[in-house]
Amino acid sequence: MLTATRVFEGKLFEGAEEAQAVERPGFLWLDLEGQTEEALLPLVARFGLHPLEVEDCLHLDQRPKLEDYPGHEFLVLQGFSFSPTDGVEVELHELHFFIGDRWLLTVHQKPHPAIAEVAKRVHADPVATLGKGPDFVAYLLADALVDQNFPLLDHLSEQLETLEDRIFEAPSKDLMQEAFRLKRTLVLLRRVLSPQRDVVGLLARRGVPHVQEKTALYFRDVYDHLVRVSEQLEAARDLVAGVMEVYLSVIANRTGDVTKQLTIFASIFMPLSFIVGFFGQNFEGLARPDLLWPALVTMGLVPVAMLWWFHHKGWS
Numbered sequence: 083m084l085t086a087t088r089v090f091e092g093k094l095f096e097g098a099e100e101a102q103a104v105e106r107p108g109f110l111w112l113d114l115e116g117q118t119e120e121a122l123l124p125l126v127a128r129f130g131l132h133p134l135e136v137e138d139c140l141h142l143d144q145r146p147k148l149e150d151y152p153g154h155e156f157l158v159l160q161g162f163s164f165s166p167t168d169g170v171e172v173e174l175h176e177l178h179f180f181i182g183d184r185w186l187l188t189v190h191q192k193p194h195p196a197i198a199e200v201a202k203r204v205h206a207d208p209v210a211t212l213g214k215g216p217d218f219v220a221y222l223l224a225d226a227l228v229d230q231n232f233p234l235l236d237h238l239s240e241q242l243e244t245l246e247d248r249i250f251e252a253p254s255k256d257l258m259q260e261a262f263r264l265k266r267t268l269v270l271l272r273r274v275l276s277p278q279r280d281v282v283g284l285l286a287r288r289g290v291p292h293v294q295e296k297t298a299l300y301f302r303d304v305y306d307h308l309v310r311v312s313e314q315l316e317a318a319r320d321l322v323a324g325v326m327e328v329y330l331s332v333i334a335n336r337t338g339d340v341t342k343q344l345t346i347f348a349s350i351f352m353p354l355s356f357i358v359g360f361f362g363q364n365f366e367g368l369a370r371p372d373l374l375w376p377a378l379v380t381m382g383l384v385p386v387a388m389l390w391w392f393h394h395k396g397w398s
Contacts, residue, residue: 109184109216111204113197117189129154129185135178139189142176146278148285154182155292157220159281160274161194161227162234170241170263172234172270177227179220181292186216188223196226217297221304224282228307231275235314238264242321246328253332261329265322272315279308346392350385 114121122136135156138144149156157179165171175194180187188197200222204211211219242264249257285293285301293301 109182109186109212111186111188111212111216111219113188113190113201115190115193117191122189125187129180129182129187131180132156135180139178142191144176144178146274146281148281148290150291154180155290156180157281157285159224159227159278161196161230162271162274163194163230164234164237170238170260170267172267174270174274175227177223179223181216181220183292184216186219194227194230196223196230199226215294215297217293218300221297221300224285224301225304225307228278228282228304228311231271231311232307232314235271235311235318238267239314239318239321242318242325246321246325249325249329249332253329253336258326258329261322261325264325265319268315268318268322272312272319275308275311275315279305279312282308349392350388353384353388354381 112125114125117139119136119140122131122139125131126133126136130153132151135149135151138156138158144158146160147156147158159177159179161175161177162172163175165173173192175190175192177194177197178187178189180189190197200211200219203222204219211222242261245257245261245264282301282305284290286298286305288295288298290298
């Protein structure tokens with residue numbers, strides 16, 4: 083019977099209450115937000131955490147990984163959320179799991195919607211969630227963490243499609259800089275989620291200590307979601323490449339149009355310069371007033387004839 087499950091955020095049980103919770107049947111879920119060395123030290127003695135694990139928790143630059151320690155498993159997963167001030171940049175959320183037989187510790191620096199979502203689900207139906215063990219709650223957290231990536235990727239894809247339309251209408255360096263920002267975000271997502279897929283793949287196999295076989299089946303579903311996320315990332319990367327190609331093509335076309343117009347002007351003035359130079363020579367036979375009007379008529383007809391010829395050939 084499940085009688086001693088606790089879900090709390092940002093603080094520890096104190097004294098006898100914590101000891102009593104651990105000793106009762108069932109298991110304890112301890113969620114620690116804003117971890118510090120002082121907050122983690124009581125957990126080291128209570129749950130037998132290894133110093134290397136504590137060090138990993140204090141340095142938030144870990145790759146997704148799964149490590150086996152005496153009495154528990156140490157799991158690192160990562161999620162993302164949009165920056166509050168920007169719809170392109172994302173914030174990385176690193177979540178550490180300690181999965182024991184009768185307890186689950188989750189340690190993270192900042193709040194994440196996935197954790198709040200699972201906590202709400204646990205409070206709504208503790209028997210169907212906590213009753214299946216700490217590894218199942220770890221699965222719920224991993225699943226919610228991964229599913230948060232789908233709306234994020236959908237938003238980035240919409241941003242890319244909008245950016246492509248704007249580049250067609252009026253290309254500018256600012257739009258290209260925005261495309262590079264989107265590319266950096268996608269590179270970060272891929273760098274984190276690719277190894278995370280491999281880690282979840284390990285949890286989906288049978289034989290992982292402190293992960294029941296029936297829970298491993300649920301982790302397969304998380305693995306499938308990560309495969310879908312990877313596919314969306316690849317599609318988004320193709321969109322970024324397409325946006326950059328569109329920008330370069332539009333700029334090249336505009337440069338070609340400008341070059342064509344300048345060539346037309348140069349072609350028009352070339353015969354005019356020849357005519358002016360020819361009739362302006364200081365020779366006795368050419369220095370005649372009656373040649374002025376033919377020269378002027380010729381200078382007027384040549385540009386008109388050349389413009390008609392360019393238009394007839396489709397060059398203008």
